[in-house]
Amino acid sequence: MTTSPPRTPAETPRPQPAADGLVSAARRNLRKSAHGLSHPSHPPVPPLAGARKRWRRLVPYVVVLALTALFLPVTLTVLTNQYGVADALAGLLAVAQTAPLLMLAHRPLQAWWIIFPADILGALVLLGYPSQPMGIWPWPPPTLICYFFVMLAVALRETRRTVISVWALTAAASLVLHLSATDRSNGTSALLPAFSAVFMVIGAVIRERGVAQRRLAEQETINEAERAQRTLLEERTRIARELHDVVAHHMSVITVQADSAPYRISGLPEQAHEEFAAIAASARESLTEMRRLLTVLRSDGTEGERAPQPGLDRVQQLVEATVRAGLPAELSLSARLPDVPQAVDLSAYRIVQEALANVLRHAPGARTRISITSDGAHLTVLVVNDRAEQPDSPLEATGTGHGLVGMRERVRLTGGTLDTGPLPDGGFRVAARLPLDPAAPPAPEDS
Structure with a gap:
């Protein structure tokens, strides 16, 4: 038997500091958050896709079409008339900030990845124009309201970690824009994170409720199938018990007839005697096996089923x-x-x-x-x-x-x-x- 030499103090593993554990956990959470932001947690299937009625399946498409048709001209009008943005540039910004609303039905996270940078770019573009008396910066009213629908759609479809990550990036962008031009910021930098949180909480509650209902329905389906299978097995066991009584009666008759045949029929050859004896022995063996099986089937100790079966x-x-x-x-x-x-x-x-x-x-x-x-x-x-x-x-x-x-x-x-x-x-x-x-x-x- 060999023994390893004792470790020197330098070789002895030291406990990992708590700070290193926190850093590792933070890195792990950041990796998961980044993965959630880059990978949608649901297939590109719109809500209500499994509805039986066609008009219900069309509701998500009608909603996103209505939102796009509403916010596109409103955003373009506000940028050109209220902020004085050139028509071409205002058109590009309006399309970038509102056209991705068409994706909210099936890919809301990808729509957010387009609208969020477009909104930030729009805020930076507005910094190049003089401040207007009624101008709101960094988030104009159409941009603000449109973004609420985006956050609601993301919360309805994505996981809790992804939703929190989206809100954190939104709050960070609002804070950075506010600090970069505090003289232009007039409240919407705080309104966007605050109201976005409300919409995301509403969406998350609705999503969690839907998930719970689906899981409950699936569990009820499984339980119902298990109950039906258990009922079927119990009924088959009961039938097997009753069939034993039916078959055992006929086997008993065969045994009695085979045993009594040599006494009832005179002049039988020895070979017939042996044949009747073999039949009686086989019948008794079958009865013994059936009684052994019946003992297993009636292991629940029910006494009522030992009575003669009704007809x-x-x-x-x-x-x-x-x-x-x-x-x-x-x-x-x-x-x-x-x-x-x-x-x-x-x-x-x-x-x-x-x-x-x-x-x-x-x-x-x-x-x-x-x-x-x-x-x-x-x-x-x-x-x-x-x-x-x-x-x-x-x-x-x-x-x-x-x-x-x-x-x-x-x-x-x-x-x-x-x-x-x-x-x-x-x-x-x-x-x-x-x-x-x-x-x-x-x-x-x-x-």
Whole structure:
């Protein structure tokens, strides 16, 4: 093991002075500010570009056109008549100070980079002309007001650091011009930074509010998608549990029949005995695996789902319980239904159950009609409710549609179709068509 020689006092690193840390931080902030001033923080897309209506998308262009059409002739008139600037020079200054307003809709920072130097140049040019009794220097009234709109546009689109940097340069330019000709300066050198700060604060508040609203909308969209996905997974888990009970019943029948076949059928050869024993063993193994899977699926400890699964024979009880809850419901159940597969039987019951629950939540007191019929090949479940007649407000003002997720998943599982949607009179309709033959190909979905 080797040891390094002790450091001499000259080699020992000394703590960095606080002043050096402040200088480094200042340089870093200056670099970031310079980068913000030279690189817009937004793409060249005007505000309201994502609006659905065309007239809203055109509003920013109309505003900048109106500002340019207003300030260009006013600035030219003020420079020539009030300050005595030559027509050609006044025209150049007026164009440089107002034409970039057309860029405020999509590139306000670049517009500021043109208007700000042009305003400073205009102030320097006015120094070469005699002071007028009504002359305002260094910022004439059109220049002052026009600059406020520029600052507002910059604050609406750029980051807080860039906005502060723009205001700092504006204040510095006003101070330098005031000190260079204090006899000509008559107040606008202080007005520009003061009112610019007000406009920039207003713009920054509006921008921050818009950003917060967009982030909130995005988060709500993400949460809604997560809730829908979680609901779908929960419903699939529930269906898997119920399917276990359906399949386990048939597997148990297979096991019993395979075990009892040698005793019920006499004269079977030894090979048939072995075949029935293998069938019974495979069935028992499948049952064991399904019970193991069921233990995982029911790990939440719910006891109610261990009861026998309901079917069409319990729809009457379900409707009666709904009527007792205050919902006027009528049931029309075909008296001659064919043999309904257990999965379809359970799915039909769950669809009616969820549809009635939705009516209770969103349209309490609405008259509801339930119809269950069959044409021999398909089972049709129809639940239609009218508009709620009671003045009571619904338990849920807006629905997420998560109840329909379970219906669609069950219908998809059985190969059927589901049609849901509002009715013209304000009611709602749920129609499911479930095939009774498991081998039949699924019909195309209606919606």
